[in-house]
Amino acid sequence: MLTNIIKNNNLKKCFRQVKNYSTIIKPERDSKYATINNQDINYFQNILDKHSVLTDPSDVEGFNQDWMKKYKGTSSLVLKPKTTEQVSEILKYCNNRKIAVVPQGGNTGLVGGSVPVHDEIILSLANMNKIEGFDPITGVVTCQSGTVLENIESYLSPLGYTVPIDLGAKGSCQIGGNVSTNAGGIRLLRYGGLHGNILGIEAVLADGSIIDCLSTLRKDNTGYDLKQLFIGSEGTLGVITKVSMITPPKPTSVNVGLFTCDSFDKVKTILTRAKSQLGDILSAFEFMDRPCIDVVLAHQQVQDPFDNKQPFYILIETSGFNETHDSEKLNDFLESIMNDDLIVDGSLATDTKNISAFWKLRESITESLGKEGAVYKYDLSLPMDQFYSIVEIMRNKFEGKANVVGFGHVGDGNLHLNISTPKKPYQKEIFDMIEPFVYEYTSSHRGSISAEHGIGSMKPNHLHYSKSSNSIHLMKSIKNTMDPNNILNPYKVLPN
Incomplete structure (x- = not known):
């Protein structure tokens, strides 16, 4: 049911010149x-x-x-x-x-x-898509790397388990790619990252050597934890062919609330309250600004959830195993944030249909922006004090020349800064207004220029904004040892 609660220069180093910079x-x-x-x-x-x-x-x-x-x-x-x-x-x-x-x-x-x-x-790896085994006692699933994430979830759900990672692209992304990019997703707040959930990996090195680290053990303290090298390496160190992953029991009591706020300071206060008052049942805390809502409404068959527009929207999910216990905690939390005027309006969904409708607002943002024109996407980790400031700075910088939106996993400090223009393809003048400024800003606040999307071919020459020269040197040494001919995913991750 749905309940109404209340009412530059670095760019030139990375790329070679082409006519009019009309493409990447x-x-x-x-x-x-x-x-x-x-x-x-x-x-x-x-x-x-x-x-x-x-x-x-x-x-x-x-x-x-x-x-x-x-x-x-x-x-x-x-x-x-x-x-x-x-x-x-x-x-x-x-x-x-x-x-x-x-x-x-x-x-x-x-x-x-x-x-x-x-x-x-x-x-x-699309043809390597088999789920090879599941242990109902330990909750460990073993599958080939081409298995689609949603298919793993569909396999586990009748068995009473769930995948610890959830992404908007779950219907097409594959677990090997998720592991290779160390994908984060919307429930990292509850289940943690893949470095903790992946128990084992089978991978093939550049020379064809098969590395069998496909352990299903929770504890294995025998030398270097080699599987961690492949998680987040984006296919530059080896090709992941199989993974074993710990899966948690599937929650039986799920609630999703959508709330509006009139300031980002209140968003931060609500996050603090949610962590302390909801604790073990808090599974997601997502945030969207109003321009995100507007672009989704323009391109998706969804209704505006509230009559009054507000600058900030929060989506909170709780998931547990005792409906009475969860409802009590959630009601106490809602009463707390309402009594202190932290929210302007809000609704609570407890049935599958309305839960899906709330999530569609959040998960359709990227697709909807893509229909607007060219989208310049930046995936940042920032301290809470600077989390939304960069959105406001960029919005002022463009002065209406582009649509600047901010959304993301505020619960774990991950901001998706997106700048869209109706003009395609990508333009040098837009890049010059964004880069390297966004990276410099992030670095000055000791943030990360890539919270979960990785480096790919977009950011190798910007890696120094988040990693020291010694760290980059060590990464290159590992790469040269494991792939001396540099045949695996060249031009990616590491600077030349």
């Missing part, structure tokens, strides 16, 4: 990489079946471009292995021939990490 510009192709020939294709056809080697331009086109149509490569070959052994043979051959490879999952990323920059072979 790329680093030059490294001449050390071999060009694919018919002999290569024949070799791959001997390893894979004919349906798993795509060479027709019409078949390859969709793999060459990200879903936002921002990044586009020129690959002429897509390989779709079905086994770890096939991945191993492919990489061994590519390493010997010095053919560059880009691993690709559901291709739902936002920083160009899963599409080729030039003519790299696309290694699609």
Whole structure:
């Protein structure tokens, strides 16, 4: 039921010049990489079946471009292995021939990490989509890396368990890509990140070596925890082929509230109250500003949830196992924030239909912005005192020339700053107004220039804003050790 409660310069270093900057510009192709020939294709056809080697331009086109149509490569070959052994043979051959490879999952990323920059072979993991086992006692699920996240959830739900990660792209993103990018999502506040939830990984190195760290143990203190190297490495250190993951029991009592506030200071106060008063049942705390709501209303079949427009909207989810207990805690919390005039209006949803309607407002923002025109997306972690300030600064900077919106996982300090213009394609003058200013601002407050989307091909030369030179040097040393020919996802993550 639905209850009404109340009423520059760095850019030029990254890219080469192209005419009018009318598209995302790329680093030059490294001449050390071999060009694919018919002999290569024949070799791959001997390893894979004919349906798993795509060479027709019409078949390859969709793999060459990200879903936002921002990044586009020129690959002429897509390989779709079905086994770890096939991945191993492919990489061994590519390493010997010095053919560059880009691993690709559901291709739902936002920083160009899963599409080729030039003519790299696309290694699609889509055919490696089996759930291989589940232990109902420990709650550990083991699956191949191409398994779609929503399919894992559908498998677990009847068994009384749930996936600890939830994303708007869950219907198409794949668990291997989630792990490779260390995706965060909307319930990190409750279940934590993938570094804690992934128990084991099987991966293939650039030379074809298979690294079997597919443990299902919660405790294993035997030397270096090698699986952590692959989590968040964006396919630059190895290709993840299988994962084992701890899954929590599926909550039986779920409530979602949508509230409006007239200041961001009140948003922060409500967050503090929610953490202290809701505690163990708080599973999500999301925030959207009014421009986000407006863009969703313009492009989706949804209604404005409230009559009076307010500058800030909060979506709070609780999930537990005792409806009476959860309702008591939630009611005490609601009474507290109402009595102190922290919210202007609000509604509470307890049935599936209205819960989905509330979540649609939040999860449709990215898709709706994409329908507006070109979207310049920045995924930041910032201290709460500066969390929304950057949105206001950028809004003043553009003075109506662009639509500047802010939303995200305020519960874990993750802001999605999006700047959209009706003019496509992407424009140099817009980039120059944003970069490197946004990165400098974030760095000055000891934030992160990538909270959960990764670095991809968008941010390698901005990595120094979040990592020290010694840290970057160590990362390069690890990369050179594990992939000395640099065939895995080149031009990504690390600066040249």
